[in-house]
Amino acid sequence: MTLPPGFVTLYARLDRQGPGLAGDVLWALEVLGIEGAVRVCDAGCGTGADCVTLARALPSGEVEGIEAIPAFVAAAEARLRDLPNARVSAGDMAALSGPYHLIWSAGAIYFLGVTEGLRGWRGALAPGGAAAFSQGVYLGGDEPQAVRDFWAGEPELPDRAAVREQVEAAGYEVIATRLLTGAPWQAYYDSLAREAAALRPGATPEMAAVLDGAEREIALWRQAPERIAYELVLARPR
Numbered sequence: 001m002t003l004p005p006g007f008v009t010l011y012a013r014l015d016r017q018g019p020g021l022a023g024d025v026l027w028a029l030e031v032l033g034i035e036g037a038v039r040v041c042d043a044g045c046g047t048g049a050d051c052v053t054l055a056r057a058l059p060s061g062e063v064e065g066i067e068a069i070p071a072f073v074a075a076a077e078a079r080l081r082d083l084p085n086a087r088v089s090a091g092d093m094a095a096l097s098g099p100y101h102l103i104w105s106a107g108a109i110y111f112l113g114v115t116e117g118l119r120g121w122r123g124a125l126a127p128g129g130a131a132a133f134s135q136g137v138y139l140g141g142d143e144p145q146a147v148r149d150f151w152a153g154e155p156e157l158p159d160r161a162a163v164r165e166q167v168e169a170a171g172y173e174v175i176a177t178r179l180l181t182g183a184p185w186q187a188y189y190d191s192l193a194r195e196a197a198a199l200r201p202g203a204t205p206e207m208a209a210v211l212d213g214a215e216r217e218i219a220l221w222r223q224a225p226e227r228i229a230y231e232l233v234l235a236r237p238r
């Protein structure tokens with residue numbers, strides 16, 4: 001995956017590259033009954049925030065982050081250094097080997113497509129294993145223009161019913177879902193706004209364009225914070 005260098009510079013400075021809180025990871029582990037000497041993959045782990053939460057919550061388990069962007073892998077390696085049960089590799093989450101008791105993937109499965117991603121991960125799941133992923137969703141009804149503008153880069157964005165259909169089309173059963181609005185986005189955009197402001201002085205034109213894009217995204221989110229949502233989906237192969 002090739003991204004503009006300014007984009008990578010900005011996002012590598014963040015704790016995470018999309019909305020999500022440690023509590024979401026803990027909720028998924030509890031609902032799915034994932035504990036003990038389990039093997040977990042964080043697919044598209046970015047700079048590794050959820051690898052940290054998973055490794056701390058599963059001290060007898062093993063956590064493997066897989067990430068395509070080398071600068072994010074380097075940032076994740078640095079933050080996982082003191083966690084003996086977690087590691088991160090540069091690689092393609094479309095080609096996982098496993099076997100994993102849980103494939104966790106925050107804000108990344110859309111790169112593969114929900115159905116395609118889950119189908120591909122099936123062979124990497126241990127018997128009884130599960131996948132947990134978060135995905136942007138429309139909430140339905142008449143969306144304000146800010147919501148449409150926010151998601152303009154993702155013309156195929158599903159609503160919640162369509163996500164369920166995509167999961168079922170992959171041969172999985174939905175175990176539980178959790179809507180992520182408000183607080184996880186606030187935390188993410190607070191960090192993005194802070195790092196964008198820090199990089200603004202002396203920014204090159206390329207970096208200035210990246211910072212403008214990030215600030216526009218934040219401004220759109222602020223217009224409709226309760227209507228811009230990720231859905232966290234827990235699913236198991238049937």
Ligand SMILES: C[S@@+](CC[C@H](N)C(=O)[O-])C[C@H]1O[C@@H](n2cnc3c(N)ncnc32)[C@H](O)[C@@H]1O
Pocket residue numbers: 001015016017018019020043044045046047048049050066067068069072091092093094105106107108111
């Ligand atoms: C929106 S970010 C989310 C990062 C992290 N999960 C988080 O929530 O902070 C999506 C991540 O998926 C990674 N990604 C996309 N396609 C990938 C692939 N095929 N293999 C590995 N990583 C991939 C991107 O590089 C990016 O870091």
